[in-house]
Amino acid sequence: MNTYLELIVFSLAIGTGATIVMDIYAIINKRFFNVPSLDYGLLGRWIGHFKKGLFSHTTIIQAGKIPHERAIGWMTHYLIGITFAFLLLLIWGTGWAYKPTFGPAIAIGLLTTIAPWFMMQPAFGFGIAASKTPNPKQARWRSLKAHTIYGVGLYLAAWVLSRIIS
Template sequence: MRQVITDIFAFILVVGIGSTLVLDGWAVLLDKVAGLTPTNWGFVGRWLVGLSRGQAVLDGANTAEPSRAEKGLGWAFHYLVGLGYAALVVMLYGTMIISAPHAGAFIVVGMMISTLAGMTILMPGMGAGFLGAKLPNQGQKIAMMIVGHGVFAAAQFACALALAQLLAP
């Protein structure tokens, strides 16, 4: 039993952090190559602070550069969500996914669920409206989110495969 728990924690850490790092690398690449600005995790931190005060939507009135605390909170949240998605894979597909990863699990969690959460929770919370309806470039933002979360799902699968190889007897 102890080994199963150790394997679950290893899976969550490797897949959660590894895939989130790849997603961040993808965002940096898009910024450098195409000039597409990545998510400002400081504003996400500001939104989280607002949530703690009962404000569900970031109102956009405070456009000041996020504080160090807001940036730290936003980045921590970003990585905790990555860990959460890795844990969700195990919860939905069982511990066998650790030794025998299959792409379908990561498409469902890493791409479909995470994209829907972004469009139905994060976008509205950040003031962009449900599915980004208030954005002037809604279609582009949704397309970029789908592609980014596809990269995230592929990275989850790659990290899971690598870990399965390391854990194999």
């Protein structure tokens, strides 16, 4: 297979798989431990306000609702997951997908925590690394755990893919 085509196909498969693992983790946390996860409608609301030139909010919760914000948020969530898988494969090469190792996957998973802490949470009005939330340490810890699970998901998805393509 062409390397560029591999990059795209592998990014789609690994990123989608890793994001599914992250979502399963969120479902387990909510169902068994009553731990809420991000409402992806808020992510969609944030994205929806871009066309109005609004990139940050005093609080995204009070920002005007956007038509189909939940669907936009979920699509964005998966596109972000695919993009970070693409980054992993750009750095370590598509050969990594044939023989995945845990280190690169967990490193990317941990690095993805930068996005919510320094981009999304401030833009949502929650402050850098959730500093303006009622319990910043808890919010940071939850974000770090979720993104670590995403890293585990990158490895697991690549492992499954490697069994299919070998």
